[in-house]
Amino acid sequence: MTYLEWFQTHGEKHKAIMQKLSHLSEDEVIAYFRFDNMLIKEPDFCLLYQTHTKCHDNATLNCYLCACPHFRFDDNGLSKVADKTLFSLCSINARQGSQYINSSSIHHNCTSCFIPHTEAYIKKHFKRDWFEVMAQR
Numbered sequence: 084m085t086y087l088e089w090f091q092t093h094g095e096k097h098k099a100i101m102q103k104l105s106h107l108s109e110d111e112v113i114a115y116f117r118f119d120n121m122l123i124k125e126p127d128f129c130l131l132y133q134t135h136t137k138c139h140d141n142a143t144l145n146c147y148l149c150a151c152p153h154f155r156f157d158d159n160g161l162s163k164v165a166d167k168t169l170f171s172l173c174s175i176n177a178r179q180g181s182q183y184i185n186s187s188s189i190h191h192n193c194t195s196c197f198i199p200h201t202e203a204y205i206k207k208h209f210k211r212d213w214f215e216v217m218a219q220r
């Protein structure tokens with residue numbers, strides 16, 4: 084699956100959940116997307132739920148803005164950096180991010196960054212349409 088295919092599929096899953104939650108307030112929606120609740124109520128939302136695994140080892144993990152609105156990816160490459168293809172980057176250059184670099188490619192590594200998983204961040208950038216949030220940042 085390409086990143087674009089994953090992005091579209093994930094956004095459609097998010098949309099379907101949001102249609103079910105249209106009666107909930109913003110705070111209630113955000114609370115619904117907490118990892119511990121999603122694992123039980125929406126087991127198909129993330130592949131990691133099947134093994135009860137968190138993408139970030141944090142007690143307050145919230146899944147509303149997975150993937151991060153600042154993550155930029157192009158399956159065909161964003162640019163060339165010397166002899167390597169840059170496939171992804173962080174639009175705000177968050178200091179918690181890093182890069183995976185091999186002989187031909189560079190990928191952004193978000194494993195140490197918790198920014199989009201905090202409820203303060205989600206509340207600040209909240210929109211019921213996930214695609215809209217992802218397109219804005």
Ligand code: SF4
Pocket residue numbers: 151152153154155172173174175176177179180181192193196197198199
């Ligand atoms: S480093 Fe953090 S802010 Fe940047 S794209 Fe990754 S998760 Fe988002």
